[in-house]
Every structure is written in C-alpha cells, then in structure tokens.
Amino acid sequence: MIADPLHDLGLTEGPDGPVLRVWAGAASGVDLVIDDAPTERVVPMTRDANGVWSGSDPRLQPGRRYWLRADGEPVSPENVTTPFDPTVDLLDPYARGLGRTGRGAWRGVVVDESFEWGGVEKPGTPLDHTVVYEAHVRGFTRLSPHVPEDLRGTYAGLAHENTIAYLKELGITAVQLLPVHQHVDEERLVAQGFENYWGYNTLSYFAPHAAYASRDAQLAGPSAILREFKGMVRLLHAAGIEVWLDVVFNHTAEEGEDGPVIGLRGLDNSYYRHDPQGCPST
Incomplete structure (x- = not known):
C-alpha cells in the first residue's frame, strides 16, 4: 500500500x-x-x-x-x-x-483528545431502515422544558436522556446536525446587525462550535468542549442513534475574493x- x-x-x-x-x-x-x-x-x-x-x-x-x-x-x-x-x-x-x-x-x-468510548461504536443502521431527524443543536433543545436549563441548546442537551427518549419514541435512527463546526458571522451580516443562525460560514472544520457547549465546558476551555461533543456522540450511539454532520465546503469564513x-x-x-x-x- x-x-x-x-x-x-x-x-x-x-x-x-x-x-x-x-x-x-x-x-x-x-x-x-x-x-x-x-x-x-x-x-x-x-x-x-x-x-x-x-x-x-x-x-x-x-x-x-x-x-x-x-x-x-x-x-x-x-x-x-x-x-x-x-x-x-x-x-x-x-x-x-x-x-x-x-x-x-x-x-x-x-x-x-483522550476520551473513553466505553466500547460504544456507531450503530451502522442499514439505509433502508434509517429514519433521519435533521436538527439544529442550539434550536432543538433551547426552549425544552424536559432538559435542565443549563443544558438547553447544547451538545449535552441533545444527548440528555429525555431528548434521546423523545427521538426513540419517534423511531429516529439518525440525527443529521446542521453545521457544528466553529463558525462566525459573515462580515456583511455583522454590518447589518444580523447573525448567521444556521452556521454555514465555517471558520474551522475540525473544532466544535464553542457556543453549543454548556457554560461549564466553555469556561473549562477547548478540551472540555471537545469532550462534551464526544460525550454527545457516545450517548446517541449507545442509544442506537447515528450522528450525521451537515458539512458545506463551497465557502468558508474567508468569504469571497476580498474576504478576510x-x-x-x-x-x-x-x-x-x-x-x-x-x-x-x-
């Protein structure tokens, strides 16, 4: 090879x-x-x-x-x-x-990057048995009364036992997450007083978006944010739910020719x- x-x-x-x-x-x-x-x-x-x-x-x-x-x-x-x-x-x-x-x-x-996966592996559900739920990490649990307030709108909130129970009740076998990579708002949006809620303006393809982590993880730093993300994946996989990521490569936070x-x-x-x-x- x-x-x-x-x-x-x-x-x-x-x-x-x-x-x-x-x-x-x-x-x-x-x-x-x-x-x-x-x-x-x-x-x-x-x-x-x-x-x-x-x-x-x-x-x-x-x-x-x-x-x-x-x-x-x-x-x-x-x-x-x-x-x-x-x-x-x-x-x-x-x-x-x-x-x-x-x-x-x-x-x-x-x-x-160390993490104990506890022997948990991705479920590998056959495509003809796959039921996908597309979700925004922040929006999915942001107002959920079934998730502790400090975990709402976070990776940990998505993997909370009540969230997983809800997904299982629906028969979901995979969650497709809108961009979870670290992203920033486009310069033109900032100038207009807006933000990019959906996350399609990637700053880094390999770092989880820090704002989707719990407050405790954010305060503890990037290693804790990464652990929370991996913990989300482990809990969803353990429940038989695959994690799919929406990744867009046709533009980045460097924007157009005159971008940063x-x-x-x-x-x-x-x-x-x-x-x-x-x-x-x-």
Missing part, C-alpha cells in the same frame, strides 16, 4: 513529542508560532517533497495557543489573488480547538477551486 503523503495533518504525537504538519505547497517558508507569554516562540517548519511543512516543540501541550505564518511569492494563477504575507497570523486548518485573544483574533489551541485572510487562503489559495485565470470557481 502506498502511504498517503498528506496523512496526519494537524497536530499529532510524534516519537520525539508533539508535531504539527500543514500543507502549503507554494510557500517558501512557514513558521509555527507558539504563545509563550509574555513573548512568542517562533519555530521554523521544514518542507517535504509534497509541500507539507512540519514543526515540533514540547510546549505544544493542552491549553497552549499556537498559529502559523507563511511566506513566499505567488507561482501560479491559482494563488495570484492572495499573495503570501508573513505578517498575518493564520489558523491551523486542522486545529481541534480554537480560542480568541483579547483583541478578538482566533488562535489554534492544543486540546487533550484567516488560514486557508494565507497558506495556499489552492485550498479553493479556481479557474485558469485564478478567479473563484464553483
């Missing part, structure tokens, strides 16, 4: 400690920056033949904030529209946890589909 050169992207545990791997095929340099308050530690990353950059540092432990910076010159129409800027702080596209600075900037946060540079676009514009002239293509 041929090894996938793009495997193990994001933060993993290597033989000598934590390793971060990110693809930035056209970059000439990528730095891993670690919050080492009151300063920052800059770790130059090394590139392999497939355009994957790697960096390691023992400081990459749960709770630590980190980000990336990329440098280079556009080398093809696909990334002419967004030149590299080594002064811009970028998100790791595979970050499992996110946090914000005092100035509101997003940062990756190292999380503790948050992560993907700053690492390599080829993360997005373009026509031969470098214009966005669907």
